[in-house]
Amino acid sequence: MSDAVFYVVATPIGNLGDLTPRAVDVLQSVALIAAEDTRHSGRLMGHFNIKTPMISVHDHNERQRLQTILDKLAAGDSIALISDAGTPLISDPGFIVVRGVREAGYKVVPIPGCCAVITAMCAAGLPTDRFVFEGFLPAKRSGRQQKLSEIIGETRTVIYYESTHRILDSLQDMIDVFGPDRYVVLARELTKTFETIHGDHVQALLEWVKQDHNQQKGEFVVLIQGVEPVVMEGFSAETLKVLDIMLAELPVKQAAALTAKITGEKKNALYQEALARK
CATH class of the missing domain: 3.40.1010.10 (Tetrapyrrole methylase, N-terminal domain)
Known part of the structure; x- marks a missing residue:
C-alpha cells in the first residue's frame, strides 16, 4: 500500500x-x-x-x-x-x-x-441546534409540493438549494403547502458581489422577490423555519419526555405502565399516547 x-x-x-x-x-x-x-x-x-x-x-x-x-x-x-x-x-x-x-x-x-449550507445558516437568524439539509427540491411542481408536504410538521430548520428558474414557483408552493405565515429566509449569491440574505413570512417574501427582478437571479439557499413542537393536551413536557425514554427501551404497554407509575398519569391515556408516538 x-x-x-x-x-x-x-x-x-x-x-x-x-x-x-x-x-x-x-x-x-x-x-x-x-x-x-x-x-x-x-x-x-x-x-x-x-x-x-x-x-x-x-x-x-x-x-x-x-x-x-x-x-x-x-x-x-x-x-x-x-x-x-x-x-x-x-x-x-x-x-x-x-x-x-x-x-x-x-x-x-x-x-x-x-459550504453554502453552513454559510447561509450562520447568517439566517434561524435555529441552528438542529437542522436538516434536503439538497435541491424536485423540478416539477407535483414533486416539489409532495416533498414540502413531507416536512410540514418538521420542527428542525429545513434547508434546500434552489435555482433562479424555479425560485418563484418554489415560494408559491411553500405558500400552498404551509400557508402564508411560515418564516423563510432566502440566501442568494453568497460571498458574491450581489449577496442578499432576506427573511420574512413566505407570502411577504414572495411579493418582495417579485418586486425586484434582480432578487430572482443567481443561486439560492432556502431556509425554512421549523414548527414549534406540539405537546399533547393533558400531558406535561416532562411526562412526554419520560414516556419517550421508556419507549426507546421497552414495548408500548410496559412503557406506558412504567410512565404511569413514575408520573401518576392514567395508564390507559398514556398507552394511547405511546401508540401514537411509536
Whole structure:
C-alpha cells in the first residue's frame, strides 16, 4: 500500500479570497486534481497559478473514474477532489469515489472551507441546534409540493438549494403547502458581489422577490423555519419526555405502565399516547 493521500478540498462558492492557504498548498502539491468540471475549475486554478493536471469526475463518469484514481494512488500519486464550488459531496458528486478510495485502504483527508449550507445558516437568524439539509427540491411542481408536504410538521430548520428558474414557483408552493405565515429566509449569491440574505413570512417574501427582478437571479439557499413542537393536551413536557425514554427501551404497554407509575398519569391515556408516538 502506497502512502498516497486522497484529499477532499473545499473551494470558494464565489469570493476567490475564501480559498484557504492550506487548500492552495494541497492543490499545488498533488499529482492530479479530480474536478467536477475541468473547464470551470480551470479558471480557479489559473487565478492561483496552480498547474496541476486535472481530470473530470462527475455524476456520469464517477464509477468509471474510480479505477483510474485507484491506479494513481497505487502508484504513489496523491490526488485532490474538488467540485465546481464549495465542499465536494454536499449535493455534488464524489461519494462513490470517496467510498471506493476508503475501502481500498487509502487515507482520505478533508480540507475544509466554504459550504453554502453552513454559510447561509450562520447568517439566517434561524435555529441552528438542529437542522436538516434536503439538497435541491424536485423540478416539477407535483414533486416539489409532495416533498414540502413531507416536512410540514418538521420542527428542525429545513434547508434546500434552489435555482433562479424555479425560485418563484418554489415560494408559491411553500405558500400552498404551509400557508402564508411560515418564516423563510432566502440566501442568494453568497460571498458574491450581489449577496442578499432576506427573511420574512413566505407570502411577504414572495411579493418582495417579485418586486425586484434582480432578487430572482443567481443561486439560492432556502431556509425554512421549523414548527414549534406540539405537546399533547393533558400531558406535561416532562411526562412526554419520560414516556419517550421508556419507549426507546421497552414495548408500548410496559412503557406506558412504567410512565404511569413514575408520573401518576392514567395508564390507559398514556398507552394511547405511546401508540401514537411509536
